[in-house]
Amino acid sequence: MIGERWINLAVPLALLAVPLYALMADEPFTITLATRATILALAAVGLNIALGIGGLVSLGHAVFFGLGGYAMGILAFHAQNYSPLEIGPLTFAGTKSMPVIWLVAVIVSAMAALLIGALSLRTSGVYFIMITLAFGQMFYYFAISWSAYGGEDGLSIYVRNGFPGLNTLVPIQFFAVCFVVLCLALALNAMLRASPFGLALNAARQVPQRVETVGLNPMRLKLMAFVISGAITGLAGALFADLNRFVSPSMFSWQLSGELIILIVIGGVGRLMGPVVGACLFVALEHWLGGLTDFWHVWLGVVLLGIVLFARGGVVGLLTGKAGPHV
Amino acid sequence: MSEPILATHALCKSFGALTATDDVSIDLRAGEIHAIIGPNGAGKSTLIAQICGALAPDAGTVELLGRDVTGLSTQARAQAGLARTFQISALAMEDTVLDNALLGALGAAGNPWRLWGRVSRDAALRDRAMAALDRVGLADHAGTRTADLSHGQRRQLEVAVALTLAPRAFVMDEPMAGLGAEGSRVMTGFLDGLRQEAPILLVEHDMDAVFALADRISVLVYGQVIATGTVDEIRADPAVRAAYLGEEA
Incomplete structure (x- = not known):
């Protein structure tokens, strides 16, 4: 069996190797696929902090993904139309700068996560799942009815946003940006897990009554995890919108929330590389099986069933030989 | 008599028609082990839950170090110096x-x-x-x-x-539960020394341990404290013998 340290090293290297190979073989579409997998992995790394360490089964993480997407869409929309963005008495100029967009995406998603988390965390179990789902649907229908920003049709951004010193229209350069962000998020995840906060959060998932009895508030610990989690998923949403140069209400859809959970379960809940492995497999299946049949989700379901029944630790758990008892 | 470290005053809790805690006033003084005994369903766990903040009483107060903590959460009571152990390990x-x-x-x-x-x-x-x-x-x-x-x-x-x-006070819910004879003996020895550090409110079914450790014993039956006293007083109390110890004593 393989040590988890090796997996933590090998998985990012493998993900990096795919677009480098594609670059040499001159297959730009493969680079786009790898970028898509990288961004989905980033979104799932975010969810994995709430789900894997905190045990919060959020079926509403598409809210943050969508908010990140719309943060990008709205800012870039105003920039490409040279129209000012008016929020109440304040007027902002739109922007095509990725770092600024990311900052806005992270702040907006974190604030939304604080609000949604503070309300949702009063419940637990299936009620928590349902209330996060309900928030997701609220945002979804709001986006559909928001005609100023395209309503159901969404917003198209004609030119990808810029990053200082890079030409983001070159697929490999945009991949590099996404890959670095993913690595930073993974490092953050590993740091959190080992920190005093991570220890307390991990205990709050397993035995909340114990955490209370030592004088700590499990709900606040989970709320903090939910906010960090939402912020990372929001950042992924901004990148995803930039990848497609398009944002639409489907980024808020509950199917997307579900897919994020599915790819974490496939990769390994609570495992550092679980979301990355899951996202890569998901995109690979989507691409190859999707090319053979429109009903490729059936086969995804078979994979998921196999994992849930026979490999509770996901693919990473299977490789390390440790049946991760997480969640 | 010194100020008690932990005390309940006229604590009451009902679940529908069932009175689980009926006017319970007990106290825990510095340096002592105060054991709470009683048959199954006597309301021991309900009492502990109210003392530690997991359950709000219908009436009465809980005092820790002379301060009313009845309205405080579990974590605030823990911060104030109350440590509890669980009957079923919560780890x-x-x-x-x-x-x-x-x-x-x-x-x-x-x-x-x-x-x-x-x-x-x-x-x-x-x-x-x-x-x-x-x-x-x-x-x-x-x-x-x-x-x-x-x-x-x-x-x-x-x-x-x-x-x-x-902590300033321990509340222990059946620390001997499921321990063998040897384990029980080791734990008894350990708790014996611990009381000097902080007093222990001990809920326990193991009578050998209770009689070996307790400075005082309170007997809880149907939510009421029917007697409080030293080991010898409790052994001799006819009401206790009838209600609880019976053949066991």
């Missing part, structure tokens, strides 16, 4: 023994908001956790996954986590 089973003790140390430090730095390399937390593990004899098992501990070792770890808090 993070996936984590190591040291991690569980570190959680206690983190609670005692009161700040879980540091998001960076490895908790296992924090010397202050680690020393505190290891000292507690050492006292219950689990120092050699610090790296063991808690799920791999024996039942008796888990009971010891329960106590160790409480120790990391350096």
